Structure formats: C-alpha cells, structure tokens
Amino acid sequence: QKEVEQDPGPLSVPEGAIVSLNCTYSNSAFQYFMWYRQYSRKGPELLMYTYSSGNKEDGRFTAQVDKSSKYISLFIRDSQPSDSATYLCAISGYSSASKIIFGSGTRLSIRP
Amino acid sequence: GAGVSQSPSNKVTEKGKDVELRCDPISGHTALYWYRQRLGQGLEFLIYFQGNSAPDKSGLPSDRFSAERTGESVxxxxxxxxxxxxxxxxxxxxxxxxxxxxxxxxxxxxxxx
Known part of the structure; x- marks a missing residue:
C-alpha cells in the first residue's frame, strides 16, 4: 500500500464550479499536510499547509484534514481558468527526520 | 541566489553513460530533497538531506543512483x-x-x- 493515494483525474470543470481534490494516507502518525500546485514545466509551489484536523481557508481555497479517516481534501471555490494545473497532496512529519511524500497528482482543467 | 537553482535544465545522453545533476539550494535551508517526476506522474521521493544527519536514501531506485551534499550547500x-x-x-x-x-x-x- 502506498503511503499516500491521490485521485488521479484528470478533472475538467466549467469556470465558477467548486472543485474537490482528495487524498488518503496510510500512517496515522503523519502530522503535516500540504497541497502543492504545479503548472506545466514548472516546479511545484506550496498552496496550503496544515498540521491539524479541521479546515483552513485562504481566499478561494480550503484545505480539510480528517485524521480519524486519514483523508485530506482541497476545495477550490469559484474556479478560474488560471487554476488549471496539477495539484499534489503531500504529507510528512511522523518524526523530526521525516521526509515529505507526495501523491501522484490530479490534473485539473477549468473550462472558460 | 533568490531561489533553488538546478543545472543542467536539459540533458540528453546515450544509454550507458553517467550523468550528474546539480542543485544549489536557497542559502540557509538545512533540508534538501531530490524527487523524480516521470511524464504525467507525481513526485517520486529519491533522497533527503537534513543538516548533518545521515541522508534518507530510501527512495533511490537502484545502486546506479547516488547523491551527495556538501554541508548545507550544493x-x-x-x-x-x-x-x-x-x-x-x-x-x-x-x-x-x-x-x-x-x-x-x-x-x-x-x-x-
């Protein structure tokens, strides 16, 4: 079993729609949960960073962590064509020397 | 520099040759990671350096792969x-x-x- 599993997509939605992206993880000891966005031929960049269960909101983006279910989500409201990218979940932190592990990424396309 | 610098940006080689890829991290950053990303895929963890600790090499796919880091630099x-x-x-x-x-x-x- 992979340590983190991500819905592969691709996902195509119309502009203005609400997007839901999801990942599950296997080790309940993971403490840090991140979402990265990667545009074509670029390195990923951090979008959201959380370390506890619950919701964290930043503008049109909301990150949700459910540690009891080992499930993390990213919601995008009022999606824009500029949101078209690959979204990668990442987890870390069951020890101070823990590496950061990424999901396989979901390719998202927002249709104008 | 202002960001993480990698070189070369593109490398074409023949099967059987050795290649060396370089990474110059942001100054002061103690942690350094290498990942591999195949076309249309996610990031595959290769190796992690943290300060002076022994690196986590658990992601290296074979003994043909190796990595070094000089202190907290290149x-x-x-x-x-x-x-x-x-x-x-x-x-x-x-x-x-x-x-x-x-x-x-x-x-x-x-x-x-």
Missing part, C-alpha cells in the same frame, strides 16, 4: 550507466526546516536515448 545527484527508464524530470527542493515548505527548482529534464 548537492549533486549522479546516475551511473543510465537506462531509458531513467528519463524524467529530476526536481530538487530545499526547506528551512524539517517538514517545512519546500521551494522547488525548475528541474533537470533528462532524456536517455
């Missing part, structure tokens, strides 16, 4: 006797602290013919 990823399946983008990232925000370079795109 890192090189070496692939010996390259194979076609090694073709991918190799991404380097650095972070100020363990499990902190990763800052990625633009990647080194390796093509093995």
């Amino acid at each position: 890192s090189t990823l070496t692939i010996q006797r390259t194979q076609q399946e090694d073709s991918a983008v190799y991404l380097c990232a650095s972070s100020l602290r363990p499990s902190g925000e990763l800052f990625f370079g633009e990647g080194s795109r390796l093509t093995v013919l």
Whole structure:
C-alpha cells in the first residue's frame, strides 16, 4: 500500500464550479499536510499547509484534514481558468527526520 | 541566489553513460530533497538531506543512483550507466526546516536515448 493515494483525474470543470481534490494516507502518525500546485514545466509551489484536523481557508481555497479517516481534501471555490494545473497532496512529519511524500497528482482543467 | 537553482535544465545522453545533476539550494535551508517526476506522474521521493544527519536514501531506485551534499550547500545527484527508464524530470527542493515548505527548482529534464 502506498503511503499516500491521490485521485488521479484528470478533472475538467466549467469556470465558477467548486472543485474537490482528495487524498488518503496510510500512517496515522503523519502530522503535516500540504497541497502543492504545479503548472506545466514548472516546479511545484506550496498552496496550503496544515498540521491539524479541521479546515483552513485562504481566499478561494480550503484545505480539510480528517485524521480519524486519514483523508485530506482541497476545495477550490469559484474556479478560474488560471487554476488549471496539477495539484499534489503531500504529507510528512511522523518524526523530526521525516521526509515529505507526495501523491501522484490530479490534473485539473477549468473550462472558460 | 533568490531561489533553488538546478543545472543542467536539459540533458540528453546515450544509454550507458553517467550523468550528474546539480542543485544549489536557497542559502540557509538545512533540508534538501531530490524527487523524480516521470511524464504525467507525481513526485517520486529519491533522497533527503537534513543538516548533518545521515541522508534518507530510501527512495533511490537502484545502486546506479547516488547523491551527495556538501554541508548545507550544493548537492549533486549522479546516475551511473543510465537506462531509458531513467528519463524524467529530476526536481530538487530545499526547506528551512524539517517538514517545512519546500521551494522547488525548475528541474533537470533528462532524456536517455
């Protein structure tokens, strides 16, 4: 079993729609949960960073962590064509020397 | 520099040759990662350096792969006797602290013919 599993997509939605992206993880000891966005031929960049269960909101983006279910989500409201990218979940932190592990990424396309 | 710098940005090599990829992290960042990203895929963890601790090499796919880091500075990823399946983008990232925000370079795109 992979340590983190991500819905592969691709996902195509119309502009203005609400997007839901999801990942599950296997080790309940993971403490840090991140979402990265990667545009074509670029390195990923951090979008959201959380370390506890619950919701964290930043503008049109909301990150949700459910540690009891080992499930993390990213919601995008009022999606824009500029949101078209690959979204990668990442987890870390069951020890101070823990590496950061990424999901396989979901390719998202927002249709104008 | 202002960001993570990787070189070369593109490398085409013949099967069986050795290649060396370089990463120059953000100054002061103690953590450094190498990931591999095949076309249309996610990031595959290769190796993690944290300060002066022994690196986590658990992601290296074979003994043809090795990496070094000089203190908290430059890192090189070496692939010996390259194979076609090694073709991918190799991404380097650095972070100020363990499990902190990763800052990625633009990647080194390796093509093995």
